[in-house]
Amino acid sequence: MVRTNPERRNALIDAAIEVLARDGARGLTFRAVDKEAGVPAGTASNYFPNRDELFVQAGHRFYERLQPSAETMDHLATGPRTRQTITELMTDTVARIMGFRTGYLALLELRLEATRRPELQAILTERVRADIEFNVRNHLDSGLPGDADSVLLLYLALNWLIVERLTLPEIFDDAEAARLIEAAVERAIPAM
Incomplete structure (x- = not known):
C-alpha cells in the first residue's frame, strides 16, 4: 500500500x-x-x-523548493528593464541555489545517474527543458533587454559558476562570484 x-x-x-x-x-x-x-x-x-x-x-x-519568492517575481514584473535588474535577478537565483547546496548536489547526482537510466534521463530532460523554456518565456515577456540566446548563455554560465562554488568553493569567493555574475550579464545582454 x-x-x-x-x-x-x-x-x-x-x-x-x-x-x-x-x-x-x-x-x-x-x-x-x-x-x-x-x-x-x-x-x-x-x-x-x-x-x-x-x-x-x-x-x-529540487525545482519545487527553488521557486523564486513572490518578491522576486514582482521585481521581474515591475522593476526597471535594465541589465542591472537582470544582474539582481541572476544574483538572487545563484543565492537561492547556494542556499540549497544539498539540493543542487543531489541534482548533479541525478544527472549522472540519468546517464545510466534512460527513464530518469527522459524525465530530467523534460523537466530541465521546461525550466529553461519557462525562464526564456518569462524573460521575453517581461520586456527585459536581451533575447532567448542571452537567457541561454546566462543559464549555461551561471550553472557552471554554481558547480564551481558548490564543489570547489575556494576557486571563486563571494566577491569574485558577484563580479562574474555581473560580467556574464554585461556580455550576454546588449547595452541599450
Whole structure:
C-alpha cells in the first residue's frame, strides 16, 4: 500500500535529497532515507514503490523548493528593464541555489545517474527543458533587454559558476562570484 500523507512524503523526499548529496546515487536506499528522515524502518518503502521513484521525486522536489519568492517575481514584473535588474535577478537565483547546496548536489547526482537510466534521463530532460523554456518565456515577456540566446548563455554560465562554488568553493569567493555574475550579464545582454 502506497501512503499519501503529503507532509511525510515531502520529508522523505527531502531526506532522499540529503542522502543523494552526501552519499551519491548508490547510497540512496530506503533504509538510508528512513534513517535520514528519522522515521521507522520501512516508512519510505510505504511511500515509494522503488528507488527509481525516489530519484524522480527528488528531482521534482529540487525545482519545487527553488521557486523564486513572490518578491522576486514582482521585481521581474515591475522593476526597471535594465541589465542591472537582470544582474539582481541572476544574483538572487545563484543565492537561492547556494542556499540549497544539498539540493543542487543531489541534482548533479541525478544527472549522472540519468546517464545510466534512460527513464530518469527522459524525465530530467523534460523537466530541465521546461525550466529553461519557462525562464526564456518569462524573460521575453517581461520586456527585459536581451533575447532567448542571452537567457541561454546566462543559464549555461551561471550553472557552471554554481558547480564551481558548490564543489570547489575556494576557486571563486563571494566577491569574485558577484563580479562574474555581473560580467556574464554585461556580455550576454546588449547595452541599450
